[in-house]
Amino acid sequence: EPEVTQTPSHQVTQMGQEVILRCVPISNHLYFYWYRQILGQKVEFLVSFYNNEISEKSEIFDDQFSVERPDGSNFTLKIRSTKLEDSAMYFCASTAWRGDEQYFGPGTRLTVT
Amino acid sequence: AQTVTQSQPEMSVQEAETVTLSCTYDTSESDYYLFWYKQPPSRQMILVIRQEAYKQQNATENRFSVNFQKAAKSFSLKISDSQLGDAAMYFCAYSNQGGSEKLVFGKGTKLTVNP
Numbered sequence: 001e002p003e004v005t006q007t008p009s010h011q012v013t014q015m016g017q018e019v020i021l022r023c024v025p026i027s028n029h030l031y032f033y034w035y036r037q038i039l040g041q042k043v044e045f046l047v048s049f050y051n052n053e054i055s056e057k058s059e060i061f062d063d064q065f066s067v068e069r070p071d072g073s074n075f076t077l078k079i080r081s082t083k084l085e086d087s088a089m090y091f092c093a094s095t096a097w098r099g100d101e102q103y104f105g106p107g108t109r110l111t112v113t
Numbered sequence: 114a115q116t117v118t119q120s121q122p123e124m125s126v127q128e129a130e131t132v133t134l135s136c137t138y139d140t141s142e143s144d145y146y147l148f149w150y151k152q153p154p155s156r157q158m159i160l161v162i163r164q165e166a167y168k169q170q171n172a173t174e175n176r177f178s179v180n181f182q183k184a185a186k187s188f189s190l191k192i193s194d195s196q197l198g199d200a201a202m203y204f205c206a207y208s209n210q211g212g213s214e215k216l217v218f219g220k221g222t223k224l225t226v227n228p
Contacts, residue, residue: 045217056215098210099210099214102160
């Protein structure tokens with residue numbers, strides 16, 4: 001069964017460093033999302049992406065964040081200068097059409113020290 | 114903005130019994146989708162059930178069913194014949210129809226299944 005994959009599973013970085021989180025959505029999906037979950041809290045929407053552009057972003061998704069679909073298969077989230085409060089689980093999700101089930105990847109646990 | 118409220122931070126159930134998890138939401142939209150996602154200790158998010166707001170019939174998936182009350186903006190999940198593998202965090206989520214259709218999640222209910 002097709003699945004969303006994410007790498008790395010765990011990333012440790014120092015405050016102020018740049019990180020890139022990678023996702024490979026399901027191949028025929030057109031809509032892509034990033035969510036994050038701070039430990040013990042709810043899952044929060046960061047950004048949605050369709051047709052090679054951002055369709056919506058949350059207040060969390062400030063100028064430190066960017067997304068890219070560089071090669072038609074990967075979908076990346078970059079954090080330019082990480083802060084301690086960026087420590088969280090980051091989930092990528094994709095769906096074939098809006099309103100359908102969003103398939104989630106296993107997540108990347110980001111730890112900022 | 115839409116909000117989702119799960120008023121039960123924790124619930125427990127005996128194996129083989131039935132449990133109901135509550136969810137209410139707030140929206141001014143008439144067309145939307147509602148979901149229950151399960152998050153086991155592995156933290157993978159897994160869809161349990163999906164409901165389209167325009168459908169009056171409650172969705173069911175094997176042992177999982179929902180009680181969707183559109184006027185009351187209520188969307189509860191019933192798990193029948195609970196199994197040890199059902200132990201997890203359960204998140205209720207809302208998505209508008211149209212736009213990016215991002216998911217808005219509640220804070221979750223931690224379900225414990227006792228043998």
